[in-house]
Amino acid sequence: MYVAIVDYGMSNLKSVFNAVSYVITDNSRVKITDDYNDIDEADKIIFPGQGAIKDCMSLLKKKNLVSSLRKAIHEKPFLGICLGLQSLFEFSYEGEIECLSVLKGKVYPFKNLLFESMHNCFKVPHMGWNLHSYRSDHFLWNNIPKNSFFYYVHSFYIPFNAKLNNAYSVESTTNYMIDFTSSVSFKNCFAVQFHPEKSGKVGLKFIENFINWKGS
Secondary structure: OEEEEEOOOOOOHHHHHHHHHHHOOOOOEEEEEOOHHHHHHOOEEEEOOOOOHHHHHHHHHHOOOHHHHHHHHHHOOEEEEOHHHHOOOOEEOOOOEEOOOOOOOEEEEOHHHHHHOOOOOOOOOEEEEEEEEEOOOOHHHOOOOOEEEEEEEEOEEEEOOOOOOOOOEEEEEEEEOEEEEEEEEEOOEEEEOOOHHHOHHHHHHHHHHHHHOOOO
C-alpha cells in the first residue's frame, strides 16, 4: 500500500508523517509529496493543513494539485485534516476565497460569534483539547470512545446542520460557542476539523483506522 501525504507548502507534515508511520505495521510506503503523479498513483491520500485557506488554494493551483485532489476524493480513501476539511467546501469567508467545491456549503469565522456571545470566556482561535461526539458507527470510529477529546487549532468552522446537504454525512460535532461540524464523510472521503496527529492515543487510533479502511 502506498500512502501519499500532500505537501502544498504549508502544513505540519512531519507530525502527520510520524503518526502514520507509527501505526503502519506492514511494508506500506508513506511519502510526503507535492507531485500530482504521486497522488494519482497512491492507494490512500492524506491532505493535512494549517494556516490560511487563501494561501492553501493558491499553492494547490500553483503546484497543479487541484484536479488530482478532486479525482482522488472520489476514487480512493481520502483523509482531510483541518484545512483539508475546510477546502472541500465551496467558499470560505477567510480571504473570501473559492475552495475545491466538492461539497456544498461555506466556511465561517468564529470571530463573528464573539460579538453575539454574552460570555467573554471564548478566544479565537479555538485551540486545545475539546470534547468530540461522533454521530455514527463509521469504521473510522472503531475502538474510539463515544465522547473523546481531540486537539483543535482553527479560527473558522463549518456550521452544523444535519439537513444542510444530503450529499455528505456529518460524522461528528464539537461545541465552541456553538455546535459545529467537526467531521464529515462522502463516499471514500473522510475529513476532520481536529488534528488526529496531535491527539494522543485516540488520534493514533483514528489514523490507524483510516489506514485499515477499505473505503465505501
